[in-house]
Amino acid sequence: MGGILSGKVVLITGAGGAIGRAVAHAAAAEGASIVVNDLGVPVDGAGAADDSVAGALARQIGPRAIADGGSVADAAAARAMVRRAVDHFGRLDAVINIAGVISLTKVHRIAEAEWRRSIDINLTGAFLVSRAAIDQFIAQGGGGAIVHFTSTAALIGNWGFAHYAAGKMGVVGLSRSIALGLRRHGIRSNCIAPMAWSRMLALVPEDTPERAGRVEQLRQLKPEKVAPLAVGLCADTAADVSGQIFAVRNDEIFIMSQPRPIRGIHNGDGWTPEGVGSTVLPALSGSFTPLEATEGVFTWPPL
Numbered sequence: 001m002g003g004i005l006s007g008k009v010v011l012i013t014g015a016g017g018a019i020g021r022a023v024a025h026a027a028a029a030e031g032a033s034i035v036v037n038d039l040g041v042p043v044d045g046a047g048a049a050d051d052s053v054a055g056a057l058a059r060q061i062g063p064r065a066i067a068d069g070g071s072v073a074d075a076a077a078a079r080a081m082v083r084r085a086v087d088h089f090g091r092l093d094a095v096i097n098i099a100g101v102i103s104l105t106k107v108h109r110i111a112e113a114e115w116r117r118s119i120d121i122n123l124t125g126a127f128l129v130s131r132a133a134i135d136q137f138i139a140q141g142g143g144g145a146i147v148h149f150t151s152t153a154a155l156i157g158n159w160g161f162a163h164y165a166a167g168k169m170g171v172v173g174l175s176r177s178i179a180l181g182l183r184r185h186g187i188r189s190n191c192i193a194p195m196a197w198s199r200m201l202a203l204v205p206e207d208t209p210e211r212a213g214r215v216e217q218l219r220q221l222k223p224e225k226v227a228p229l230a231v232g233l234c235a236d237t238a239a240d241v242s243g244q245i246f247a248v249r250n251d252e253i254f255i256m257s258q259p260r261p262i263r264g265i266h267n268g269d270g271w272t273p274e275g276v277g278s279t280v281l282p283a284l285s286g287s288f289t290p291l292e293a294t295e296g297v298f299t300w301p302p303l
């Protein structure tokens with residue numbers, strides 16, 4: 001079978017969700033053999049798992065897909081996902097870390113368990129699956145590709161769900177470190193901040209006319225539109241692309257900036273706290289980042 005992932009084996013976590021499902025179908029259409037992983041949990045990750053989710057998706061895709069119902073937050077389960085790919089298809093070429101959870105709890109109301117669950121799944125899960133895959137990539141030789149899912153709720157900002165933002169910002173650091181540290185092994189790592197209607201975005205309240213209008217826009221965002229970027233980043237045509245952060249919103253794809261010094265001020269005698277207040281902060285203030293959330297930056301309707 002032809003296609004840009006022809007002959008490649010791809011592990012997709014969270015494949016039973018809105019974006020994961022679209023990415024799994026697109027990867028299969030491009031010729032990949034796939035391990036479709038999903039724990040089948042509620043949107044916030046709390047509550048019982050449904051082990052039928054991954055199986056149903058694998059059956060829908062056909063013989064080149066096999067199911068895995070493990071949790072990305074469990075190290076043994078993460079290693080088992082990779083082993084399943086190798087046992088079944090003989091190798092592993094790419095991982096797409098889509099599994100994630102969210103609750104829109106404001107920072108001062110986040111319970112410790114809720115914080116830990118978010119970090120466990122959104123960040124540690126991405127690490128554990130990447131870690132297991134990297135071992136396999138190095139053992140088999142020839143490199144490998146990892147695609148992580150971050151969020152503009154972390155990169156730009158949100159109105160308070162700090163556990164989600166911290167996990168998703170952590171993923172950016174994880175990805176960048178993999179990209180730099182494993183370059184010599186031909187292992188690449190990139191991030192996608194998707195914008196797509198799913199049960200996650202359905203949590204956004206519609207309690208004011210302004211918010212209701214925004215949710216109406218969010219409903220137009222199609223998960224299928226995220227898939228070409230995720231699949232394309234796994235292909236050999238992206239062999240030189242690593243350490244980058246992309247965003248996608250329907251037919252728009254963006255490369256996102258990464259922090260670099262943008263303005264500095266030097267005092268050969270050193271600074272005092274008073275000097276910081278009287279000189280440094282006013283001098284740098286023209287370059288401060290406005291306190292805005294995603295909608296303050298993506299100000300135009302999706303295209």
Ligand SMILES: NC(=O)c1ccc[n+]([C@@H]2O[C@H](COP(=O)([O-])OP(=O)(O)OC[C@H]3O[C@@H](n4cnc5c(N)ncnc54)[C@H](O)[C@@H]3O)[C@@H](O)[C@H]2O)c1
Pocket residue numbers: 013014015016017018019020037038039040041042043045070071072073097098099100101102121125149150151152153193194195196197198199200201
């Ligand atoms: N939809 C958006 O606009 C949006 C925006 C920014 C980031 N994201 C990120 O994109 C990814 C996909 O989001 P979605 O909108 O499709 O959400 P979704 O809730 O539809 O899908 C997430 C999937 O992850 C699975 N999952 C959760 N915990 C798991 C675990 N421990 N192990 C294995 N699977 C687990 C869930 O069962 C679910 O099927 C997530 O990482 C999300 O944070 C989505």
